[in-house]
Amino acid sequence: MDYRKLFFVDQGQRFRLKDQDPDSSPGLDSKAEGEAALAAAGEQLTHLQRLLYAEKKHGLLIVLQGMDAAGKDGSIRRAFTAFHPLGVIATSFKVPTLEEMAHDFLWRVHPHAPARGSIAIFNRSHYEDFLVNRAHRRLDDQAADLRLEQIRNFEALLAQNGVVILKFFLHISKEEQLARFKKRLRDPESNWKIEESDYTERLFWADYMSAYEEALAATSLPSAPWYVVPADRKWFRDAALMQITVEALKALDMKFPEPTVDLADIERKYHTAVLEQDNKG
């Protein structure tokens, strides 16, 4: 199944999050099938990252957004440990510092853009500020349009410089979020970070969905696509994420560079039996 088509947010169409079922798992009938797809995609990603690094024509930027407990952290662990740690930097964007707030909102994001040959994963991103403020009605229409235009321009700049951008909205239901909160409550490895605001933010659920619909529709372009991935089932979420990433990288048709030395010559000079003897000394 081509998830790049299925989950792509098409700017041309009226787009509603509630038209998509967070609990669906198109193309994969069971967790076992999902795990198999995940393992296969993992091997491909390992290989594709080597190509990306070797060719150094493209960078890869993966943006993960979603409501609290949608699985941004979890999917980074599950889906993207296929990447070699040396070629990937995952960044969590927290509440801005005073210094960061004294600049435009992209100032603190830009340094984390991926170099050609490497991969950046954003856990929350340059969209977060828009989403929170829009959901809480602290951004009027004009300010919202301007912000989204600035985001389009920033992403265009990256894309024009060889960065492949993939943006994922991890789509969970309000019920699934509450179920995950309940589990978290009983987990001593996680419950230390619970805040009451995790719950009170749920009052703004519909406002967040509107803000997401607005942002996704306005910024989903072929060069910086948004994908809405059903995320109530973790195995489906991870398999879909990885498959979309694999397909996007495969489409680059990357090649390993040619050696810069004469390999036969190197072999003759340094790998003959005689020289191996010498080298033992």
Next chain:
Amino acid sequence: MDYRKLFFVDQGQRFRLKDQDPDSSPGLDSKAEGEAALAAAGEQLTHLQRLLYAEKKHGLLIVLQGMDAAGKDGSIRRAFTAFHPLGVIATSFKVPTLEEMAHDFLWRVHPHAPARGSIAIFNRSHYEDFLVNRAHRRLDDQAADLRLEQIRNFEALLAQNGVVILKFFLHISKEEQLARFKKRLRDPESNWKIEESDYTERLFWADYMSAYEEALAATSLPSAPWYVVPADRKWFRDAALMQITVEALKALDMKFPEPTVDLADIERKYHTAVLEQDNKG
């Protein structure tokens, strides 16, 4: 087996790399045993990283040094993908840029020191410049001593600020390096990066070993220990690295923080059946 004792470079003793066999695998009799140790240590590291992140008292700095093909890249992939990508940044230090060379040699390194709660892995490090220049006799004794003192002071600063420092010299034999070079020559995913200097540097092998002996002996302190890990067998190298890291983190006796909210209260307010009904609306 306590690899932290076995492989620790003790400043008090006369230390010679040739006293240690790169092909040895103390405590582990087979690859299968090594793999089992690796898997067990991986699970522990995942848990210990959660503690490190939650407690935020300590950072972890892992320094990997070794001759070309000693397995720095490979061990980062194998041994340390147990860490969640969001909490670890692996950095390769390449040839310094012009801007970097206009500063002291630690200027470009310091920004990569791990924050409390997070992990930094250095693939090559602030030792590289010393090692290359000392091996090629471009650093006289006085300059060498000064450089090593500066490194000790820098590492002391980090340690005094809660950073656990673990430094690994991946010890391979000259023969094993040549065998790995030969394999690389035939691997189209790797042979594009071969340079003749990979081979000509082998002429300075003994000089490199002397430079390593000097650096390790002068900078191996309880707060910033060096471990010489036999690395001709990859599975042993990775298992030993991970085991030492596990033991060092366990010794911190870390605890998850207490929740800042009243969990029973949260459960009553937000997880009762009635409210779940409400929330469905």
